[in-house]
Amino acid sequence: MTDHSETAVLASEPAPPPAHSASEIAEEELVQGSSLWKDAWSRLKKNKLAVASLVIFLLIVVACVVGPWIVPYDGQEQDLFLGATAPSAEHWFGTDTLGRDLLVRTLEGGRISLMVGLVATVVSLAIGVIYGATAGYLGGKVDSTMMRFVDLLYALPFTIFVILLMVAFGRSMWLMFVAIGCVEWLSMARIVRAGVMGLKKQEFVEAAVSLGYSHQRIILRHLIPNVLGPVIVIATLTVPAVMLLEAFLSFLGLGVQPPNASWGVLINEGQQNMEIFPWLLMFPAFFFALTLFCLNFLGDGLRDALDPKSAKD
Amino acid sequence: MPLLEVKDLKTSFYTRDGVVRAVDGVSFSLDKGETLGIVGESGSGKSVTCYSLMRLIPEPPGRIDGGTAMFDGRDLLTMGQRELRKIRGKRISMIFQDPMTSLNPYLRISTQLTEALRLHYDIDKKAAVNKAIAALEEVGIPEAAKRVHNYPHEFSGGMRQRVMIAMALITEPDLLIADEPTTALDVTVQAQIMDIIKKRQEDLGTAVILITHDLGVVAGTCDKVNVMYGGRMMESGTAEQVFYNAQHPYTRSLQKTIPSLQTKGEQLYTIPGLPPDVSKPIHGCAFYPRCPYPKTGLPEGNRPDLVELNDGHCYADCRFCDSSAPIESVLSTDVPEETEAAGAAE
Amino acid sequence: MLKFIGKRFLQGILVLLGIYAVTFFLVAATPGSPFSSERAISPEILAQIEAFYGYDKPASERFITSLGNILHGDFGPSAVYANRTVTEIIAESFPVSLKLGSISLGVALLLGIPAGVLAAVKKNTWLDYVPMSAAMAGICLPTFVMGPLLALVFGLIFAVLPVAGWFGPEFVILPAATLGLYYAAYFARLTRGGMLEMLNQDWVRTARAKGVPERTIVWKHCLKGGLIPAITFLGPALAGIISGSFVVETIFQVPGLGQWFVKGALNRDDFLILGLTVLFAALIVLMNLLVDIAQVALNPRLKYD
Numbered sequence A: 001m002t003d004h005s006e007t008a009v010l011a012s013e014p015a016p017p018p019a020h021s022a023s024e025i026a027e028e029e030l031v032q033g034s035s036l037w038k039d040a041w042s043r044l045k046k047n048k049l050a051v052a053s054l055v056i057f058l059l060i061v062v063a064c065v066v067g068p069w070i071v072p073y074d075g076q077e078q079d080l081f082l083g084a085t086a087p088s089a090e091h092w093f094g095t096d097t098l099g100r101d102l103l104v105r106t107l108e109g110g111r112i113s114l115m116v117g118l119v120a121t122v123v124s125l126a127i128g129v130i131y132g133a134t135a136g137y138l139g140g141k142v143d144s145t146m147m148r149f150v151d152l153l154y155a156l157p158f159t160i161f162v163i164l165l166m167v168a169f170g171r172s173m174w175l176m177f178v179a180i181g182c183v184e185w186l187s188m189a190r191i192v193r194a195g196v197m198g199l200k201k202q203e204f205v206e207a208a209v210s211l212g213y214s215h216q217r218i219i220l221r222h223l224i225p226n227v228l229g230p231v232i233v234i235a236t237l238t239v240p241a242v243m244l245l246e247a248f249l250s251f252l253g254l255g256v257q258p259p260n261a262s263w264g265v266l267i268n269e270g271q272q273n274m275e276i277f278p279w280l281l282m283f284p285a286f287f288f289a290l291t292l293f294c295l296n297f298l299g300d301g302l303r304d305a306l307d308p309k310s311a312k313d
Numbered sequence B: 001m002p003l004l005e006v007k008d009l010k011t012s013f014y015t016r017d018g019v020v021r022a023v024d025g026v027s028f029s030l031d032k033g034e035t036l037g038i039v040g041e042s043g044s045g046k047s048v049t050c051y052s053l054m055r056l057i058p059e060p061p062g063r064i065d066g067g068t069a070m071f072d073g074r075d076l077l078t079m080g081q082r083e084l085r086k087i088r089g090k091r092i093s094m095i096f097q098d099p100m101t102s103l104n105p106y107l108r109i110s111t112q113l114t115e116a117l118r119l120h121y122d123i124d125k126k127a128a129v130n131k132a133i134a135a136l137e138e139v140g141i142p143e144a145a146k147r148v149h150n151y152p153h154e155f156s157g158g159m160r161q162r163v164m165i166a167m168a169l170i171t172e173p174d175l176l177i178a179d180e181p182t183t184a185l186d187v188t189v190q191a192q193i194m195d196i197i198k199k200r201q202e203d204l205g206t207a208v209i210l211i212t213h214d215l216g217v218v219a220g221t222c223d224k225v226n227v228m229y230g231g232r233m234m235e236s237g238t239a240e241q242v243f244y245n246a247q248h249p250y251t252r253s254l255q256k257t258i259p260s261l262q263t264k265g266e267q268l269y270t271i272p273g274l275p276p277d278v279s280k281p282i283h284g285c286a287f288y289p290r291c292p293y294p295k296t297g298l299p300e301g302n303r304p305d306l307v308e309l310n311d312g313h314c315y316a317d318c319r320f321c322d323s324s325a326p327i328e329s330v331l332s333t334d335v336p337e338e339t340e341a342a343g344a345a346e
Numbered sequence C: 001m002l003k004f005i006g007k008r009f010l011q012g013i014l015v016l017l018g019i020y021a022v023t024f025f026l027v028a029a030t031p032g033s034p035f036s037s038e039r040a041i042s043p044e045i046l047a048q049i050e051a052f053y054g055y056d057k058p059a060s061e062r063f064i065t066s067l068g069n070i071l072h073g074d075f076g077p078s079a080v081y082a083n084r085t086v087t088e089i090i091a092e093s094f095p096v097s098l099k100l101g102s103i104s105l106g107v108a109l110l111l112g113i114p115a116g117v118l119a120a121v122k123k124n125t126w127l128d129y130v131p132m133s134a135a136m137a138g139i140c141l142p143t144f145v146m147g148p149l150l151a152l153v154f155g156l157i158f159a160v161l162p163v164a165g166w167f168g169p170e171f172v173i174l175p176a177a178t179l180g181l182y183y184a185a186y187f188a189r190l191t192r193g194g195m196l197e198m199l200n201q202d203w204v205r206t207a208r209a210k211g212v213p214e215r216t217i218v219w220k221h222c223l224k225g226g227l228i229p230a231i232t233f234l235g236p237a238l239a240g241i242i243s244g245s246f247v248v249e250t251i252f253q254v255p256g257l258g259q260w261f262v263k264g265a266l267n268r269d270d271f272l273i274l275g276l277t278v279l280f281a282a283l284i285v286l287m288n289l290l291v292d293i294a295q296v297a298l299n300p301r302l303k304y305d
């Protein structure tokens, strides 16, 4: 029902509830919140694709973290005499042109790629949430200026900018993590702002304001926890995006530098020799694509689970 | 043969949170020139009833589970899409509840107004636009010739609802389904809009299904009334039967809520408690938790049958409970405890 | 409308200036000069060269000079390819990249948008699942994976298409497919989302109630609004195609600007990087201007102001 006019008299609403104190209201929010998470979790569990993605992704993570200690080879150890060999019982993924075991190198590359995914996403999360929450909370002129700026940045060639950063400050891995995080925060800022704008209208924030809580406290205590759902979704989708950017840079030789290897580096090495040693391309490319796949499906699944309305039906 | 005869219509939504039985066994019939009012609280399934007739239920999640709707001898619920399209907009038109979202913001009013005309009749564009202008004038839009080429966002809510009405009436349908056509408008405009619809009915013998919250409007304009609750029919009959000889406790409670029937200065009566949640199966009587009558049956008992009192006056038979006393006597004594408990629990 | 375009154009110029400034000072902040890496030159000659190109002056002064030069179409010399100017390189390679880029964008749009519309209209049928799964796969197979794979399959296993060089129409196919397919996937997803949003609107129900056939509902009622997300993505897509061209031109050895940019970045060729960045940025800013205009044209609720 949208509107009430004076003569629309069917009593469809119950009597107004007794006045709540702000803390009670906040508590109710929390209770609602927890059932929201439970609902979301049960919805996610029903989404087989998302669950499978989560499981496979976790397996990949565990393999990359633990694997290199288990596999009896060293990723840096060359065996020029051996050279590139096809997958075999000794070297499951074969060896590269320098005789290094590809399995270990793929797992170690995964470590770096996943690390980028984590660190850069955290950076982007921090920037995006602070920026978006500030814009949405302050509203008005400040907000429109801040968001216009985001629109502007959206349309800019950021990859080029990251490349320039790498050129200017040398190809340090940590710098790259941060640089990537610095350019991938825009969606996050937008979604947080939208969430904050929507929530601001709700009464529990008004109640908090009327009780004289400081802005900072309102943002931290009320707004941020409530936009958590969309933020988790975007963060999940940011991980593959930043991994992609890292691999892109590494592929071009501007990212991770040998002898360190990320999946991007391995794919580059593989494609140079793919006519003769196609497995050098296949294994890293497969793991990279599979990881992106899982993260994207998981992100989509989380979106459906956390925001049933936006579910693509 | 009535123009439209609906029997035992059932429509559900199969959502991931369960089956929502939005309409569960609704029947009515309507002759040419007649007006049927459907009343009930929010969520009682009024809109879904109408959408089902027009086959506008989004499928999935929705599905028409059963029943028939004979329109001019043909079943609307089972006919093919092609045939259905020839009836939609030409012989049956619909006015939707929310004028703000029911017009396409990307198309000019003129395009939207003339669309049905051009689809169903052999009429050239210029003549169609002229007819559209006339239709806008009829519903009281000033400077219609100029405004016909505007976009919806250039109209206020009330104006948009008028456009919706003009759009529905432009093809001179046999049946007009009006889903709360005036809820979004202020009182004077409401009266004007109802007058437009009434006039059309007198001129062309259009049958009307009028969905509303406003029992006053129903009493003033409808020949027949259908009272819905929780997707089910509680009572139906002529306006006289339902208003002056109300049988069902829900109908009686509804009547109590009409302000003009209440003593001035008294607080407005509202039915305590909330409408039922139709996404959970309802056993027995849907009104049980809020019913003010002394209850002798169990809430989980049998579903009351729809029985006919006399010529067409039907109601859900409360034979498990004692609903014989007039409602005043029930309400003037203390509110039964169960009701309060049920209301508070919700 | 002219005023709108003029205003956005000026904004675009300002953005470009900003980008140029940021890029310039970023490069200028880098220790050394582009010439210091050159082998075996005596310090005196190095100083001479640096003086010749103005590297003995403070960065801010150089910034003004270079800005003036660019306005005259002079992007300076290439530091690595000693006897060529950046302007020459651009003149020679831009047509190649333009061709590759526009064909890729064409592939992306012509494949992605119809697939997205179809998937939305046939929601939850195999006409939805198949293209959308393909699109998901496409998004997870970035250019530097897709490129080598396509080269492997069509160039080496079936050996039907050339995998390197730029000598005739058949040389365009693999690079353009690599770039285009990736963005086709994006366009398909965005179009599907946009169309679905439109198809779920209340006014679609109104149209159905009028007896409008589904086909008309799609084309007349929904397409305009449904395309907006895809149109909005054109700017980022162009940016992506440009950076994608860095990879694709490297893989398929296409003599376009992308390859030059990568070489410039790896070898610290200041003028080359600066010139190409400005050029790329200008293209993207221009595309965004077009997108702004298209958005207003598609959405009556927006106005040119």
Ligand SMILES: Nc1ncnc2c1ncn2[C@@H]1O[C@H](COP(=O)(O)OP(=O)(O)OP(=O)(O)O)[C@@H](O)[C@H]1O
Pocket (backbone or CB within 6 Å): A001, B013, B015, B020, B021, B022, B040, B041, B042, B043, B044, B045, B046, B047, B048, B049, B058, B061, B062, B097, B278
């Ligand atoms: N698309 C849908 N999916 C799931 N449930 C739906 C859908 N559409 C309607 N319902 C449910 O069907 C029930 C009846 O809704 P309906 O819109 O018919 O109520 P109504 O009587 O018209 O109320 P109002 O006076 O608010 O318009 C509601 O419980 C609603 O939640």
Ligand code: SF4
Pocket (backbone or CB within 6 Å): B249, B250, B285, B286, B287, B288, B289, B291, B292, B293, B295, B304, B317, B318, B319, B320, B321, B322, B323
């Ligand atoms: S069956 Fe009983 S509970 Fe239900 S309406 Fe009748 S009297 Fe009330």
Ligand SMILES: [Mg+2]
Pocket (backbone or CB within 6 Å): B046, B047, B048, B097, B179
């Ligand atoms: Mg309704």
